Amino acid sequence: MEELKKKIITEGKALNEEVLKVDAFLNHQIDPVLMKQIGKEFAEQYRESGITKILTLESSGISPSVMTGLELGVEVLVARKRKSLTLQEGLLSADVYSFTKQEQSTICISSEYIKDSDCVLIIDDFLANGQAVLGLMNLIEQTKASIAGVGVVIEKQFQKGGEELRNKGVRVDALAKIERLEKGKVSFTDEEVHI
């Protein structure tokens, strides 16, 4: 997706070989126009897949998910990272290990919002080691609903998440694929750009 790559080039910051900071438009500050384009792009890719629900994780996955949900005409379920006081009974949960934060957390959804007949599209901002996506898949696998695929805004292809998911037979779509990061330099799968 060209608009996204352009944004990564002009406003992203490659801090080192692992971290791409996209706080300017995706994580901390959000560009609603870009999010709308991202939503259209995901919707285009999954238009014929019979999606009935989008599942994402708070909080960076929410914006692209809501825009995709608007395009596809389906609701968005946001998995929470910890249990809240008003959400207890009928809870599905999964453990997720974050390599970035080096900590284990529990994500959860209320089972009442997933029907047996649901066909779920999982959306997240980043795909790196795939732990968050595997946790979201785990939640759905505890129900009778099916998973149509996984849409991520940015995939760090040099980390193992994408390959692991595809090897499992899961459909994975990334709007920007990053082959390599170095301080100040992002290499997309098909081109190398200094930022």
Added chain:
Amino acid sequence: MEELKKKIITEGKALNEEVLKVDAFLNHQIDPVLMKQIGKEFAEQYRESGITKILTLESSGISPSVMTGLELGVEVLVARKRKSLTLQEGLLSADVYSFTKQEQSTICISSEYIKDSDCVLIIDDFLANGQAVLGLMNLIEQTKASIAGVGVVIEKQFQKGGEELRNKGVRVDALAKIERLEKGKVSFTDEEVHI
């Protein structure tokens, strides 16, 4: 806002005199069509206010904010919640006490995303005791930017936040105003409805 009230009546749950559960369309599951209408409504109210930035708090404030940002053509800054913060450069922070969760947390934004000339609209999902909004205002008050007003999706008027903010001279707009809650019953400021 009639569509919102209808949604609260049909899908909300008044658990007791304090808690209105709107997990079905606002907090946990998100209805993107309703969010778009909410965005249009806030944009309508602040169209002439010269808004240059929206500030909200993760994660339930993100959807209404992004839809409002899309309508107004401005970016959305999402304050993050952290339990404890080691001092980082360029970070503005404020303490917020949550009566719901009964815990103190720190919220923060990166100062690079607020310019002196910014005119900020603060958006959140609920206004109850006003702690979150006061924390967001505190962040902006540490800069030279101005605050145009506060837009909340649902105001619990029987709690003191709204009055406190209006007494300070802050413009506060709520799309649904709840006068009273009882188990199974929501009373809006102008009508009483059983849900």
